[in-house]
Amino acid sequence: MSETSNPTTGTLKERISEGIKTAMKARDKIRLETIRSIKKVIVEKETEVRPKGQDQLTPEQELELLAQQAKQRRDSIEQYRKGGRDDLADKEAQELAIIETYLPAQLSPEEIEAIIDKIIESVGASSPKDMGKVMGPAMKELKGKADGKQVQEIVKAKLG
The missing domain is CATH 1.10.1510.10 (Uncharacterised protein YqeY/AIM41, N-terminal domain)
Incomplete structure (x- = not known):
């Protein structure tokens, strides 16, 4: 097909x-x-x-x-x-x-993690309380390139 x-x-x-x-x-x-x-x-x-x-x-x-x-x-x-x-x-x-097939290629979990790591560093996030600080910029940057649930899980794991 x-x-x-x-x-x-x-x-x-x-x-x-x-x-x-x-x-x-x-x-x-x-x-x-x-x-x-x-x-x-x-x-x-x-x-x-x-x-x-x-x-x-x-x-x-x-x-x-x-x-x-x-x-x-x-x-x-x-x-x-x-x-x-x-x-x-x-x-x-x-x-x-x-x-x-009409969406841009989805990023791999490793690529998503790398982007989230940069965002965490740039906003100075260090604990689960900072999840909101990270999710906003992360979703803006990853829009259409990654599933929101996956992004949320990765952010949670990194800050948890």
């Missing part, structure tokens, strides 16, 4: 349109449904920002939107697994994998 277009070139909207065409040609139902759901969220968000004088989403807004979609899928997977609904969890996992 490889994309014929490179999911990292062009605007997100262009990449989504290409993805829809590719999925239709391949008769890939789950990919098509997932990409259409992303397009729907993009259109809704664009409608939301239009009154503010913005014609289209900024790359940061696109990244945030995709990260939210990925987080929703991760949360659903966790809930479905807890509820013994592996069939639904598997479908969400497939959708998550498709969404991740």
